[in-house]
Amino acid sequence: MRIVASFLVTVSILGVCPCFGQWQGRKSVRVRSCPLADSLLGPMREGGSVQENYKVGADTTSLWSGTGVRGAFRFHASLLFPGRGPTSFPAPDLNFIVGPGPEARIFLAERNPDLTLVVDDSIRIHVGPTLVGQYRGPASAAMAPVTAQILPVWALALARATNVKVLVDSVAFEVPARDLRDYTALYRVAVCDTLPMR
Secondary structure, three states, rough: HHHHHHHHHHHHHHHHHOOOOOOOOOOOOOOOOHHHHHHHHHHOOOOOOOEEEEOOOEEEEEEEOOOOOOOEEEEEEEEEEEEEOOOOOOEEEEEEEEEEHHHHHHHHHOOOEEEEEEEOOOEEEEEOOOOEOOOOOHHHHEEEEEEEEOOOOHHHHHHOOEEEEEEEEEEEEEOOOHHHHHHHHHHHHHHHHOOOOO
């Protein structure tokens, strides 16, 4: 009985693990809306930059927001889910890149920095200590990739926001309007059944 139970657990893990199969390659997504997204976010006034990839053999889709435009502070999101969507209660990983510049030096400390999101100057979401990518190089050229995982209700609050500030310890960064628009577009794609079949 134990062997059968172990086998079933292994099969169920392999069935949803995105580490098997082959990615087909990133493609831009035409952002379209649906009644659910409109009820959560309001009517779509503008699109945004979203890319998707599909892993054959694992039936897994990944979404990315943004175009990778360089800047002193960049923000994009990524989301992985089974199938082609839609996905209920999406909670994308948030990715920030700070630097190069003096502000990036706060990430060179030994401890992980504390991160808070301020949404529309009224809602404060304390994320807590965040994961920081390792930087090897001179402090004057420091760049820090930061990743934060959030709850679905926070993800929705961000998708509905008109402005967002990121507080890293005592340093404040304004999320560029372009990046916030792209994040909202990713959220809309995730909750709508609009991805083409691969």
